[in-house]
Amino acid sequence: MGSIRFDHVDKVFGPNTGGIKALEDINLKIGEKEFVAIVGPSGCGKTTCLRMVAGFDAPSAGVVSVSGKPVTAPGPDRAVVFQQFALFPWKTVRENIELGLRNKNLPAGERADLVANALKLMNLESHAAAFPHQLSGGMQQRVAIARAYVLDPEVLLMDEPFGALDAQTRVVMQEELVRLARVNPRTVLFITHAVEEAVYLADRVAIMTRRPGRIKEVLDIRAIRQAENWDKHPRIEDVMDLESFVHLRTQIWKSLREEKGANVI
Amino acid sequence: MNGAPLSFRETVAWGTLGVVLFVGLWTLLTASGIVPRQFLPTPLDVIQRMLHLMTSPFAGATLPQHLASSFQRYAVGVLLAALVGVPLGLLMGWFRLLDDIVTPIFDGLRFIAPIAWVPFAALWFGTGIGGPVMIIFAGAFPPCLINAYRGARFVEPRLIEAARMLGTGNTRTILEILLPAATPSIVSGLRVSAGLGWQSLVGAELIVAAAGVGFMMVQAQANVATPTVMAGMIAIGIVGMIIDVLLRQGEGWLRRRRGLEA
């Protein structure tokens, strides 16, 4: 299982043409099977953090490593769930999930078993032969999650995965993800601008500043979660009503708002 | 995509490589005699012939004279297409009945290649200016009609409603709301028309004309004067490009004025 590490990471976009400093001295360690969410104002570079772990962007300075090895290129050991789902519209649900396994050159029998498991895990069995456009947004994102999970990746990278969904579907998917994390814990880096989502899902929440993005503080939620027994509540709205939840949420909001205020002046 | 956009330098470097390879291969094939010069002259031969044709006539006229007579027909044909196509398209976009009447006729004729009108064009209007003009018209007409129609048919309904609310009559609505609203679409249609018209002109002149660049090329082909054929191709290409660039500029200017593009 994987761990993620950012070591003094800077990112400058367009270094040849003046350059915009997007990230400054990012340091963050994500341990094995830990779920870390990064929240921050839009444009703060939180997605860039994830893209560097995925291998889509390279840091301008510093090192991003996964399980001790510096990231050089994208690969199936770091599965990504995109905000826009990024399913292949010309492939059925089954084919979408299967592609990564074919790329790993697994034998057909083994592939079929793994795909069947993934379909079952995400309640997609009855849609295996459908094309993405025949599914709702929530269903499409289930397929994208199944496609990532089936690879058995070292780390799971989720880039505002529920950002494109309507509010109700979003809640269902959040609960689903908690269920999934319990059945099959993973190292997860989760990007979002929704504070509630971060508090509800994550073990730790990292708060980022405006550009150039820095990590302002990291809150550990595990202790409170356990002390207040959040996981006993099956529904997200019940958790959100708990005083401990409200308190944490307000704390993060304040932290983000200070950030905005400081920049307005 | 593979990688980031190339820098200006890299673009120039790769571009030069492409052109050098192309011209080099052409020169190599011809200068070495692998391909007989009669079939494929060297690039230099073609340029020399082009310069030569500037002053000395072939098939009855110099190259500029041929170009002038081609352009004359072309301008008449495209202008006619615009004058008939644009108003008809606008009216079709406004009056449903006209749309329902013209569309089936148009759809029936659409699949006949414009160049197939050549025999009737020659029969009806002769091979002087009338025949070729009709072919150009046949080529340039459809985009004029279609774009004016689309521009008028899919005009923002709020604009029409606003005009109605203000008590604007039919004629005024067409002239002052529909036409300006459809103008960007009409102009892109005209640009396409201009290109297709130029293409049809070449076809027409190859077959029925008694003057013009196309005629010059056919005569050159009959005389196995390959450099002249290629000089004609280049001249046609250059003029076509100039027409396209000018119309693009006009279109860009119009779109900027309308605030459609930065």
Added chain:
Amino acid sequence: MLGRRTWIGLATVLAIVVTWFLLTTITGMVSGGRFPSPAEFWASFRQITGRGYAGGDLLQHALHSLKLVVMGFAVAIATGVPLGLWMGWSRKVEAAINPVFLVIRPIPPLAWIPLAILWLGLGDAAKIMVIWFSAFVPSVINSFTGVRTIDRPILEAARMLGTPRLRMVTEVIAPAAAPMIFTGLRLSLQASWTTLVAAELVGALVGVGFVLNMAQQDLYPGMILVGMVTVGVLGWGTTKLLAMAEQRALAWNVAARD
């Protein structure tokens, strides 16, 4: 139930036929030397389907033209689509080929006809060459644009899944660009017919364009009309076939479903 549009359409067609009949046959306002009457048209049709005209019957001419278009079109697809995909994929290839393209592209395909005849004569090879040239450009441009407009997340998802190079082309790039490629193919097909008819009008020994050419020289309006209708029917039929192929190939595409 037929809609209002269909009724008006049918009425229009009927009106045209009646007017045609009126002008040419009853009043004689349009002389047979300019435009054929329905009877003359029918007689010409009978002649070319029976006895034959211009060295063959209608089916022979039509099939010959169809064969040339299909062959030229096929060569254009086989060369143009891969080149466009390659240019879309590699910025270097694009930069190298663009200037050459810039020079060749403004030359209308029909302008290649004299050169093709010089090189290859009046036979099939010259026609296939010009059809290839004319259908090539739309194939390249649209395939290129198709690759360049693929959503970035789609490509990133494929890379994230560790997709190897060849599979990237066959299972990601090509299908993602397919809707645009088909747009290019439609334009290519149109260009193919235009070019073929022009090439056959300039010089041929058989084919629909040759029928038109002979009819023009024989001042035979009935046969001209038969030739034009044949061109239209062939163009319509091949376009429909292509549209059917597109629907099959792009069953997954929302935009192509209606």
